[in-house]
Amino acid sequence: DIQMTQSPSSLSASVGDRVTITCRASQGISNYLAWYQQKPGKVPNLLIYAASTLQSGVPSRFSGSGSGTDFTLTISSLQPEDVATYYCQKYNSAPLTFGGGTKVEIK
Amino acid sequence: EVQLLESGGGLVQPGGSLRLSCAASGFTFRKYAMTWVRQAPGKGLEWVSTISGSGGGTYYADSVKGRFTISSDNSKNTLYLQMNILRAEDTAVYYCAKFGDGGYCYTDSCRGWFDPWGQGTLVTVSS
DSSP: OOOEEEEOSEEEEOTTOOEEEEEEESSOOTTOEEEEEEOTTSOOEEEEETTTEEOTTOOTTEEEEEETTEEEEEESSOOGGGOEEEEEEEOSSSSOOBOOOEEEEEO | OOEEEEEOOEEEOTTOOEEEEEEEESSOGGGSOEEEEEEOTTOOEEEEEEEOTTSOOEEEOTTTTTTEEEEEETTTTEEEEEEOSOOGGGOEEEEEEEEOTTOEEOSSOEEOOEEEEOOOEEEEEOO
16 A cells, blocks of 8 residues: 655744645655645645645645655745644545644744 | 534444444535545544445445445435444544545545545544
């Protein structure tokens, strides 16, 4: 099975900083990758699918890139409401595995 | 508006059984694959199982294969997860989710992202 590895597992950044989270697949998955945001105590929410397509209603400061095995989620200017754990998920075929998550905090 | 409402969680002893339900509304249920995802306390997300819109294709994580059964009733717009031989490590919040537009199932699997998610139901396996 394909493994999904996220890095870092946590980060602390200042408001306005550019934040980048990486997700690596152990085998190529084309662009079949989604990103989710889970705020503390809340339900996961879809941010991006097809590696780079922003879900409707998601702020444009979020962006995704990559294909094959290496993917990134970027927050161009970190806001206080972005405090959350972010997960990548591969969906090319079952098992529809998630990465381990990246916890983002404000410095 | 799409709504997903899980129910059926609770406290169960190791080795016991539980059936979760997810009542769906706001979309044509039979046209979408549906999925269960769980989250153990303080841990990350774990995909559990997916079923195609027709119900003809079912897929499971290795950790639950042979113990859990996913099913759906298109006449009731409801998704189910029958959980048997429960273990302490099955303790988690269980979320149901709809496949996003553009998701689809093919011969051997389903392919799609999850949107939206229900509020979740807590399953605790403990003596």
